[in-house]
């Protein structure tokens with residue numbers, strides 16, 4: 001008889017090892033290291049995003065048990081969750097807060113990878129898969145925002161899908177496919193629900209799998225500036241040193257999340273009414289704010305073209321630039337300094353920050 | 367000359383490849399069509415009675431009414447004229463509202479402003495609101511398309 005838990009684990013391990021050779025996994029754990037330099041802190045944000053994603057999956061599954069995806073019942077079912085179900089308010093609040101933190105850590109991760117040029121050869125596929133995940137998570141946020149079927153989300157979705165409709169040639173079809181019809185209705189809600197709980201999770205699982213596999217396979221990228229300095233590179237073992245630090249980060253994130261969810265429960269707002277005017281103070285989630293604010297500033301017509309078409313094309317080009325940066329940035333690929341791409345990155349970040357802040361402070365109300 | 371076996375293999379590969387390709391298209395096509403929602407069966411509406419009496423509506427006010435499945439806005443100008451427009455903002459689809467203090471039609475989404483003729487006067491909207499015709503028959507207000 002095994003006398004202690006450790007002994008039991010050992011026996012179990014040996015049992016599995018006899019059937020499936022685990023030496024590869026053991027090797028991996030033993031040899032995986034994380035480079036130590038002055039940018040090491042940025043390595044934590046990918047793992048943090050992953051952690052928040054796991055929270056999303058768990059709380060999302062719990063919310064599924066009570067949520068009803070129809071225009072007649074969605075708002076009421078969320079109301080039921082937050083008022084009647086025990087700890088329902090907490091689960092829902094965590095899901096909303098965690099979604100927002102996730103987008104924040106994901107953006108930090110994205111731009112830290114950008115500025116440390118970790119996208120360069122041989123990690124182009126990792127970058128592409130990461131950018132796909134970025135798009136998927138934004139869509140997660142966009143579709144999830146509508147699910148409570150409240151006024152703010154209703155109009156945000158009208159605007160958001162209409163923005164997609166501005167894309168030349170295919171826009172109209174795209175908007176129809178997104179909305180499940182010509183307008184934002186219960187059909188849109190069904191569709192967004194399908195995206196949110198089935199299609200996007202499936203896509204995430206596949207692409208996240210690839211992303212993590214590549215990170216394992218290639219290890220962490222060392223910023224070129226550190227590589228060039230020629231000093232011997234220090235490393236720390238992933239297990240346990242980095243993992244334990246990760247864990248500290250995750251536990252702190254959990255604490256922050258718990259505090260936010262408990263002290264600032266996510267609001268539900270008023271039920272959407274297709275025959276009410278858009279309320280003053282209408283706004284999307286903060287991570288779409290810079291786009292939303294830009295749309296306010298673009299004039300109605302730029303030459304012969306409608307202003308918003310120009311806006312949509314601009315954002316499209318910006319996204320495409322980020323997606324393709326590993327192939328555009330030839331200098332970094334050759335191991336040279338690449339100030340141009342550094343400053344473009346600074347420009348993008350500044351633009352996003354300034355416009356987002358304006359979105360919250362600039363007047364433009366009633 | 368290629369050896370016979372290899373050209374035969376090439377041929378078989380070609381058959382297999384194009385067979386699978388055709389099959390993929392054959393399976394994908396219905397799925398793609400399925401994703402595009404059918405046109406709604408609703409007949410396009412030409413006119414609707416609004417649920418208020420002319421006397422109920424005070425000057426310098428506006429209300430949203432249902433024009434079929436779309437919102438319309440009925441405005442009574444400060445001078446007492448009744449006017450109606452589609453309430454859908456020409457910018458990005460939000461629903462507009464009447465502002466009594468400014469005596470204009472306002473879209474909260476991106477601060478678009480229309481005057482009382484439905485003309486876009488400020489902000490991002492690229493076109494005027496679609497105007498409707500207003501007929502008062504006794505106690506009833508009827509709004510119809512094509513002003």
Ligand code: FES
Pocket residue numbers: 159455456457458459460473474475476477478489490491
């Ligand atoms: S939707 Fe009306 S101003 Fe943008």
